[in-house]
Amino acid sequence: MYPLKFKPILKSTIWGGNKIIPFKHLDCRQEQVGESWEISDVKGDESIVANGADAGKNLTQLMNEYKEKLVGKENYERFHGEFPLLIKFIDAQQDLSIQVHPDDELAMKRHNSRGKTEMWYVIGTAEGAHLRSGLSQKITPEEYARRIADNTICDVLADYQIHAGDVFFLPAGRIHSIGAGSFIAEIQETSNITYRIYDFNRKDKNGNTRELHTELSKDAIDYTVHEDYRTHYTPKQNEGVELVKCRHFTTSVYDLTEPMTVDYSELDSFVIYICMEGSCKVTDNEGNELQLRAGESVLFPATAQTIDIAPEGSVKFLETYV
The missing domain is CATH 2.60.120.10 (Jelly Rolls)
Known part of the structure; x- marks a missing residue:
């Protein structure tokens, strides 16, 4: 086998910006590209190999053909032949909805899917860029539902001004949202299970608000409060x-x-x-x-x-x- 590159899967969104296409040196026109799925084995969004003898095959086909040669023996057995990670670039021109993801146990019980633990690395920012990660004060599931109804959920979320190089780890169950001006690399479990908690009462082009998953998310949230949700590290060169x-x-x-x-x-x-x-x-x-x-x-x-x-x-x- 050899090192594999894949064709990006570009996704236009209501909150998407204009950074991804030039960042990736792509010769194409597409408006409001919010996400580039770099490496994906999500059903319906399987990445296509762009180089070498396997060009044109998708990641599912590679898994079926190469098995442990591609992902390792233990990974192949643990993930039952599915590629375990989803890699994205995300460009937010507006705030994304506030979300939470179920853990593996809850996602399997409800959706026959893996859950979604993920991390963000901030590549770049516009002025005032921010994101939300975790609760800033203790609340109960009942207060959570009330705050969704009366539009005060943001008052109890930790909100961070961000800069290039910032890192956030988001275990399943942690409430979070990417804010306007954020350009991020995301690494996550291969899962597309998202519970939308709050969407700022925005309407789509047809005048409809997007569905919220208040009851589903109530049991998925980790209500633990931490002092700091940022991942701290010391940058070093050449290691x-x-x-x-x-x-x-x-x-x-x-x-x-x-x-x-x-x-x-x-x-x-x-x-x-x-x-x-x-x-x-x-x-x-x-x-x-x-x-x-x-x-x-x-x-x-x-x-x-x-x-x-x-x-x-x-x-x-x-x-x-x-």
């Missing part, structure tokens, strides 16, 4: 800095100006690089080489033992695996 480690994924950030070889020989997993700045050449132990530049993501199969990274000036990317 990996771990950001998040959980049972669903481990993610680090690399900011390189010098060549580096990363050894994955002890890792029983695929590895994904999500490039946010600059460019580099990556070469695996079998001699497969490709260029990775800002706006691109690449999937290294579990058969990759080592990866040589040669920055072209400088490069910043996220590394994630299960």
Whole structure:
């Protein structure tokens, strides 16, 4: 196998902006692109391989064909042949709805699906950019429902002004929303189960408000209050800095100006690089080489033992695996 790139799945939204297409160097016209699904095995939104001998195949087909060679033996068994992560870029020109996602147990019980634990890495921001993550004070499920009805739910949510490089970990059950001016890389479990809590009473082009899932979300919310929901880390050059480690994924950030070889020989997993700045050449132990530049993501199969990274000036990317 070889390092895989995929065709982006661009999604226009009522809150989408205009950053994603130029960021990804795409030659296309599409308005209000809020999301680019970079690597997806969500049914109906399966990513299509863009390079090499497997070009034209989708990720589900790759899973069926390569199995543990693609994702690792333990991952293949654990996730029953489904690719476990969904990678996105998100560009919010307006506030997104306030949401919560069920955990694996509740999602399986209600929807026969995995839940959604996720993380955000802030790539860039417009002036005043913000996001919401977690409760700022203790509330009960009954007060939660009342605050949805009387439009005061935002009063009890932690609201953060954000800057490039900020990181937020969002375990399933944590209330959250991406605010206007946020440009973000998102890593999450492969799941499309979202409970919409509040949408600011917005109406679509037909004058209709979007459905809220107040009762469903009531049991999905983790009502624990934390002092700080931001993930704190110390940026470093020319070494990996771990950001998040959980049972669903481990993610680090690399900011390189010098060549580096990363050894994955002890890792029983695929590895994904999500490039946010600059460019580099990556070469695996079998001699497969490709260029990775800002706006691109690449999937290294579990058969990759080592990866040589040669920055072209400088490069910043996220590394994630299960």
